[in-house]
Amino acid sequence: MKKIEQAAQLIDQNKSLFCCPICKGKMRVEKTSVICNSYHQFDLAKKGYINFYSKSSPKDYDKKLFEARYRVIQRGMYDKLHQKIAELIDAIDHRTANILDLGCGEGSHLQKITQQLNRSSIGMGMDIAKDGILTAAKYHQGLTWTVADLVQSPYQSGQFDILLNILSPANYQEFKRLMHTTGHVLKVIPRSAYLQEIREQVMEEEQQVYTNADVLEHFKQHFENLEIHTLQYQWRVPADVLDDLWYMTPLTWGKEMEQPIERITIDLDIIIAQKKLHKAV
Ligand SMILES: C[S@@+](CC[C@H](N)C(=O)[O-])C[C@H]1O[C@@H](n2cnc3c(N)ncnc32)[C@H](O)[C@@H]1O
Ligand SMILES: [Zn+2]
Incomplete structure (x- = not known):
């Protein structure tokens, strides 16, 4: 079956979520189109994804970045994060979970987390960057x-058991609309x-100081029963993904690596x- 047909079949099976x-x-x-009762029509792309965003995607994340991110994540940079998130999701319940990753990028987090779950799941990833979704569908x-x-x-409102929001922007009104009354949001923020x-x-040294206190404070205004799990480790960077590590973040755009990085801190x-x-x- 072609990718576009597979994607259409999957959306058809889960159309009540859209x-x-x-x-x-x-x-x-x-x-290979998704249509509402008022005949607003969205066509699936050959590569197996659907575009609901009528404007052109912002240019801050491009194909090179997502491909680099894909290779680094597949080599295990965030394996401990995926393991922890899968444990947290498994501990909530054992029914099939509808999971939505908002700002999923190239999709490896969602893929690796759903693969590790001990419960069945329906996984959906969305991102405003077309290059991210293209990479994910690939x-x-x-x-x-x-x-x-x-x-x-x-x-649809109230259909999701788990919202993932990993290192991405958020809109909490929209998150609350999407969540089932018993649903959970898992947001990952840098320390x-x-x-x-x-x-x-x-x-510069003074720019390097970062605290996530404001993000946390804003989050607390919208959500309750809050738990925070801190995850700190160093990942040994395999030599063949050293360049990818450099290009996987917009922080380095236009800058050359001065010194090879042997270990990278995840905090x-x-x-x-x-x-x-x-x-x-
Ligand atoms: C730092 S990246 C993280 C991507 C992915 N979660 C990961 O960790 O690899 C931030 C992501 O948020 C997405 N993003 C930014 N604004 C968005 C919006 N309004 N709607 C959906 N995605 C958005 C970007 O396109 C980008 O893929
Ligand atoms: Zn419509």
């Missing part, structure tokens, strides 16, 4: 890949030592929480 980004109506699949089968803006996403070996080479907080529900007075 809604029209224009009128919020229900969607159906006709051949490498990862069995998951649905969508170009869309997380501010106005093409998914002060994250990628310090890269930042030391490209930033992250995984925040897991539920949406605040309106309580009866």
Whole structure:
């Protein structure tokens, strides 16, 4: 079966999770198009993804970056993160989980996390960068890949058990709309030592100081039952992905690596929480 047909079949099986980004109506699949009752039509791309975003993607993340990210992540830079997230998702429940990764980039996080789960799942990844979704559809089968803006996403309200938001921007109103009442959001944010070996080479000393306190504070205004899991380790960089490590982040754009990096520091907080529900007075 061609990639486009596989993608159409997968969307058809899960069409109740989608809604029209224009009128919020229900969607159906006709051949290789997704159509709402008001006839807003979105065609699947040959490469096996669907584009719901009518504007052109921002240019801050490109194909070279996503391909580099793919190779580095596949070599294991975030394996411990994936393992921890899979454990957290498994600990919540054992039913099939509808999982949506918002700002999924080239899709390796979603692929590796869903692969490790002890529960079945339906995995969907969305990103505003077409090059990210193209890369995701190229490498990862069995998951649905969508170009869309997380501010106005093409998914039905209240259908997702797990939202992933890894090193990406967020829109918490939209997140809460998408989450099932018992659903969880897992947001991954950098801590002060994250990628310090890269930042030391490209930033002035005073720019290198980073705290995630504001991000955390903003998050707490929207969610409750919050747990924070800190993950710190150093990853030994295989020589054949050293260049990829340099190109996987926009931090280094236009700059040359001055010194080879042997070990790279991963320093992250995984925040897991539920949406605040309106309580009866
Ligand atoms: C640092 S990258 C992280 C990508 C991926 N989660 C990872 O860790 O490899 C940030 C991602 O957020 C995406 N992004 C930024 N604004 C977005 C928006 N409004 N809607 C969807 N994705 C967005 C970017 O295109 C980019 O892929
Ligand atoms: Zn519509």
